[in-house]
Amino acid sequence: MLPRMLATLLAFLCLWPGAVAAQEKQEKDAPVGVTHVLGFEAIKRNAKGKLSLQGGMLHFQAGMTQADLPVKSIQDVVTGVDSRRLIGGPVGTMTMLAPYGSGRFLSLFREKIDVLTLAYRDASGGLHGAIFTLPEGKAKAMKEQLVAMGVHSSTPEEPAKAEAGKEKKQ
Amino acid sequence: MTGARRVAVVLCCAVVAAWVFAGESPSKTTGQAATKHTASAIQVMAIQSKEVKLPAQFEMALYENLIEQIERSKRFQHVYRDGDETAAGAPDLVTLSSTVWGFQEGSAMKRQVTTVSGKTSIKVNVQVADRQGKVLVNRDVEGKVRFLGENLRATYDFGKKVVAALDENFVAAK
Numbered sequence: 017m018l019p020r021m022l023a024t025l026l027a028f029l030c031l032w033p034g035a036v037a038a039q040e041k042q043e044k045d046a047p048v049g050v051t052h053v054l055g056f057e058a059i060k061r062n063a064k065g066k067l068s069l070q071g072g073m074l075h076f077q078a079g080m081t082q083a084d085l086p087v088k089s090i091q092d093v094v095t096g097v098d099s100r101r102l103i104g105g106p107v108g109t110m111t112m113l114a115p116y117g118s119g120r121f122l123s124l125f126r127e128k129i130d131v132l133t134l135a136y137r138d139a140s141g142g143l144h145g146a147i148f149t150l151p152e153g154k155a156k157a158m159k160e161q162l163v164a165m166g167v168h169s170s171t172p173e174e175p176a177k178a179e180a181g182k183e184k185k186q
Numbered sequence: 187m188t189g190a191r192r193v194a195v196v197l198c199c200a201v202v203a204a205w206v207f208a209g210e211s212p213s214k215t216t217g218q219a220a221t222k223h224t225a226s227a228i229q230v231m232a233i234q235s236k237e238v239k240l241p242a243q244f245e246m247a248l249y250e251n252l253i254e255q256i257e258r259s260k261r262f263q264h265v266y267r268d269g270d271e272t273a274a275g276a277p278d279l280v281t282l283s284s285t286v287w288g289f290q291e292g293s294a295m296k297r298q299v300t301t302v303s304g305k306t307s308i309k310v311n312v313q314v315a316d317r318q319g320k321v322l323v324n325r326d327v328e329g330k331v332r333f334l335g336e337n338l339r340a341t342y343d344f345g346k347k348v349v350a351a352l353d354e355n356f357v358a359a360k
Contacts, residue, residue, distance in 0.1 A: 053243075053338070054250050094242035098337070126295055133242040142267030143232055145246025147338075170242070 048154050052076065055134070055146025056083040067148060069161055074134075085146075089136045090167045095155040096131040130155030222357045223322050227264040227276035228256060228314075235286040244308065247341035248284065248329070255345035256282075261352050263359040280322065282348075285311045287326075294336045305330060306337040312348055314355070323355045 047066035052059050058081060059065070065078030074085040132155045134146045150158070163169050233240070233248045240248075249268075257265050266273035273279060288309030296304025307330040314323040329344025331337065 054247060092242075096241055096243055098243075131243045133246050135242075135246065137269060138267075140270050140272050142270035143249070144267065145250050147243050147246055 047075075047077075048150055048158060050076075050132070050148040050150045050154075052078065053131075053147035053149060055144060056085075058083045067150075067158070069158075069165070072165070074162075085134075085136060087162065087165050087167060089138070090134055090162065091137060091143075092133075092135040093159050093162045093167050093169050094133045094171050095159050096133065097152075098129050098131050098149065128152045132158055223280075223355055224357050225278050225280040225316075226262060226359050227266060227273065227279045228262045228352075229266040229270065229273045229276075229279055229281045230256065230268065231281055231283040232268040233284050233286060233310075235289075238286050238289050240286050240289050240308070241291070243338065244289070244341060245286075247338050248286075248308065248310070248344055251341045251345035252282075252284070252348055255342075255349045256352065259349045259353065261349070261356055261358050278316075280314050280316050282312065282314050284348075285313075287311055288328075291337060292331070297332065305332050306340045308340050308344060310344060312351065314352070323351060325351050327351065 047068035050065065050067045052061065052063045052065060054061050056076060059076060059078055060081075063078040063081075065076055068075050068077075069087070072087050074087055074090070076083045076085075130150045130152055132148045132150055134148075136144050136146070138144060159169060230249065230253050233245045235245055253265060253267065256262065264273075264276060266276070266279075286308060288307070290305065290307045292306035293304040307328055309326060309328050312323070312325050312327050313321055315321050327344060327347045329340040329342075329347065331339040331343060
């Protein structure tokens with residue numbers, strides 16, 4: 017009985033890292049909910065959708081519209097950090113008119129977001145830029161996947177937070 | 187009574203005359219139109235920010251907003267991107283290069299809460315040159331966001347101001 021239990025335990029321990037790795041890979045490959053800030057001509061600005069890597073293409077789907085970008089055309093991928101109002105858009109703007117400064121109070125509630133910036137070339141060599149915002153912590157995984165596929169990153173290290181409020185002049 | 191009426195009529199005439207003469211703005215004179223340049227195509231080069239470290243998203247947003255605003259203005263028949271090989275065939279091509287020399291990343295939260303602080307500003311030197319390298323336009327443009335909007339809105343403001351500078355210096359493409 018004891019050897020059988022030991023064998024089962026050993027088999028479980030052997031399979032565990034593989035199972036975890038497979039799950040992590042599945043999570044990495046899963047589409048990420050993003051906001052398209054700008055860059056893809058077929059997609060409206062600030063459109064929300066899913067970004068994923070499929071067969072050497074960066075695929076973005078926002079409702080019925082979609083855009084595909086060959087990974088080999090991407091020249092550079094950079095991640096950054098930013099924040100945005102929890103209540104944004106037209107409703108957020110309307111809250112600015114709320115009485116007794118309550119709109120300003122609501123502005124204090126912000127969420128951290130990741131920014132994924134891509135530089136790519138079209139068929140005639142023209143440079144394009146695309147910017148996506150992602151939930152915090154998601155951009156790094158996307159960048160790692162792109163780098164693994166051969167995309168260059170001008171900031172291989174995690175970017176330091178931009179020093180706010182300091183004007184740099186030459 | 188008649189004296190007062192006469193004064194009122196004279197004043198009205200003076201106001202109308204001033205309004206009519208003011209309507210003939212200098213932009214309508216042929217002298218200024220003659221100094222404007224003509225180009226049917228423009229190539230927008232990538233934003234240079236070597237001396238001032240500009241976050242990548244600002245660099246790309248400056249570039250993309252600039253191209254979008256120039257295309258919208260219809261000032262040029264063709265707007266080419268940096269590296270576009272088809273631009274070589276354009277007969278009277280001008281190139282627009284932008285070099286960032288000042289950047290202040292403000293805070294959208296500060297702007298929304300205080301209204302008076304947290305300004306984001308990007309200072310860029312913009313040059314338009316012809317094929318021979320002769321500089322036709324050389325101007326410092328500041329893109330900024332003071333009140334509403336996130337920091338990247340400063341790049342949209344920059345694009346609008348560059349288009350205003352191009353409007354002043356180039357005749358619209360036919």
